Amino acid sequence: MTLSQLRPAPGVAIRSLGLVVVAGCLISMLSFGPRSVMGLFLAPMTEAHDWSRETFALAIAIQNLLWGLGQPVAGALADRWGSFRVLAGGALVYAAGLAIMSWAPTPLWLHLSAGIMMGLGMAGASFSIVLAALGRRVPAEKRSIVFGIGTAAGSAGQLLFAPLGQALIIAYGWSQALVMLGAMMLIIPLLATAFAGTEAAPSGPVRQQSLKEAMLEAFGWRSYNLLVAGFFVCGFHVAFITTHLPPYIVDIGLPASVGAWAIALIGLFNIVGALASGVIAQHFPKPMLLSFIYLGRGVAITLFVLLPPSNVTVLLFAATMGLLWLSTVPPTSGLVALMFGPRYMATLMGITFFSHQVGAFLGVWLGGWLYDRTGSYDMFWWIGVALAVFAGIVHWPIRERPAPGVVPA
Incomplete structure (x- = not known):
C-alpha cells in the first residue's frame, strides 16, 4: 500500500500513513485500557464506601450508555471538524x-465521574473514532486488515492495564491508582496531533448525500439494522464479563489475582483474535464470520458454567473469549464501510456502537442487580448464552454489498 493509492481532500496534506496508523494504535491502547479494568476496582471501592455491587455496576452501566449516546455525536463532529479535536477533547474529559x-464520596459523584464523564470522554477518544479516521486513509481492500490492527491495539491496552492496574492498587491503593490512570490519558492529545489536518479519503465508493440522507437510508437498509441488532449482544457480553468476572472469580473461591490475569489473558488473545478476524474478513463472508464468532461465545460460556471451577478453567475460558472478544469489530466496521462508504463512517459506526453500548449498559447493570437479589451470577450466564444464539441467527442473512446510495467516486 502506497500513498499514491490515497486521494487527498482538497487543500489537505497527507502525512506518513505509517505515523497515523501507529498513533491511532497507541490511542486505542491507552483509551481502552482503564475502562477494561474497572472490574478490578469494584471490590475495593464498594468495600471502602460500604456500597452495594449494584451501585458500582450502575455507574459503569451509565458509562457504557453515555459512551454509546456520545459516539454518534463524536462521530459526526469528527466527520465535520476532523478527528484531532474530538480525540483530544475526549481524552481530557x-x-x-x-x-x-x-x-x-457518594454514589452521585461516582455516577457523575465514572458514569457520565468517563462515558462521554471515551466517546471522543475511543477506537471507533480512530478506526473511522483510518478507514478514510486506506483503500477498501486494506480496510479490514487495518481495522483488525486498530482493534488489536485496544486489546493490547487491556493486556497491559490489567496487571498494571492490579499492581497500582496493591502498591498505592485504589484511589491513587485511578489518579495515575487518569494522568496517562493526557498522552492521547499529544498522539492525536498525528490526525490534525490529515482528513484524506481513499479512492473507492463515496456517498453523494447529506448526513441526514445517509442516516435515513441506513435505517431503511435491512442489513444495517440487523448488524445494529447483533452488535447489541457484543456489548452485553463484553461489559458483563469485564466488570463482573473478577468478583465472580472471588465468589467461587479463587484468588483475586486470577481475575486480573483472566482480564489480561482476554486482552492477549484478543490481539490474536482481532488480527485474525481482520485477515479472515478480507477473504471470508463477513456476516457468516460474525455468526460463527457469536455462536462460539455461546459454546465457551456454556462450558465455563458447567465445568468445575478452577484456575485452569478460568484461564481457558479467558483465552477462548479473548479470541472471540473484539474480533467482531473488524467485520462489523468493514460491513459499515462497504455498505455506505467512508464519508459518514464515523457517524454510522457510532450509531452501530450505540446499540453495542445499550447492550453493555444492560449487561453491567442487570448483572449487579441480579446478583444483589439472588447472590449468584448463574442465571445471567445463561442469558448470555441465549443472546449468543440470537446474534448468530441475526447476522446470517446480512447482505455483504453496498447500499443503493453508494456510487463510484
Missing part, C-alpha cells in the same frame, strides 16, 4: 472523570 472517581 476521560482523564478528569478518572480523577474525580478517585475522590467520589
Whole structure:
C-alpha cells in the first residue's frame, strides 16, 4: 500500500500513513485500557464506601450508555471538524472523570465521574473514532486488515492495564491508582496531533448525500439494522464479563489475582483474535464470520458454567473469549464501510456502537442487580448464552454489498 493509492481532500496534506496508523494504535491502547479494568476496582471501592455491587455496576452501566449516546455525536463532529479535536477533547474529559472517581464520596459523584464523564470522554477518544479516521486513509481492500490492527491495539491496552492496574492498587491503593490512570490519558492529545489536518479519503465508493440522507437510508437498509441488532449482544457480553468476572472469580473461591490475569489473558488473545478476524474478513463472508464468532461465545460460556471451577478453567475460558472478544469489530466496521462508504463512517459506526453500548449498559447493570437479589451470577450466564444464539441467527442473512446510495467516486 502506497500513498499514491490515497486521494487527498482538497487543500489537505497527507502525512506518513505509517505515523497515523501507529498513533491511532497507541490511542486505542491507552483509551481502552482503564475502562477494561474497572472490574478490578469494584471490590475495593464498594468495600471502602460500604456500597452495594449494584451501585458500582450502575455507574459503569451509565458509562457504557453515555459512551454509546456520545459516539454518534463524536462521530459526526469528527466527520465535520476532523478527528484531532474530538480525540483530544475526549481524552481530557476521560482523564478528569478518572480523577474525580478517585475522590467520589457518594454514589452521585461516582455516577457523575465514572458514569457520565468517563462515558462521554471515551466517546471522543475511543477506537471507533480512530478506526473511522483510518478507514478514510486506506483503500477498501486494506480496510479490514487495518481495522483488525486498530482493534488489536485496544486489546493490547487491556493486556497491559490489567496487571498494571492490579499492581497500582496493591502498591498505592485504589484511589491513587485511578489518579495515575487518569494522568496517562493526557498522552492521547499529544498522539492525536498525528490526525490534525490529515482528513484524506481513499479512492473507492463515496456517498453523494447529506448526513441526514445517509442516516435515513441506513435505517431503511435491512442489513444495517440487523448488524445494529447483533452488535447489541457484543456489548452485553463484553461489559458483563469485564466488570463482573473478577468478583465472580472471588465468589467461587479463587484468588483475586486470577481475575486480573483472566482480564489480561482476554486482552492477549484478543490481539490474536482481532488480527485474525481482520485477515479472515478480507477473504471470508463477513456476516457468516460474525455468526460463527457469536455462536462460539455461546459454546465457551456454556462450558465455563458447567465445568468445575478452577484456575485452569478460568484461564481457558479467558483465552477462548479473548479470541472471540473484539474480533467482531473488524467485520462489523468493514460491513459499515462497504455498505455506505467512508464519508459518514464515523457517524454510522457510532450509531452501530450505540446499540453495542445499550447492550453493555444492560449487561453491567442487570448483572449487579441480579446478583444483589439472588447472590449468584448463574442465571445471567445463561442469558448470555441465549443472546449468543440470537446474534448468530441475526447476522446470517446480512447482505455483504453496498447500499443503493453508494456510487463510484
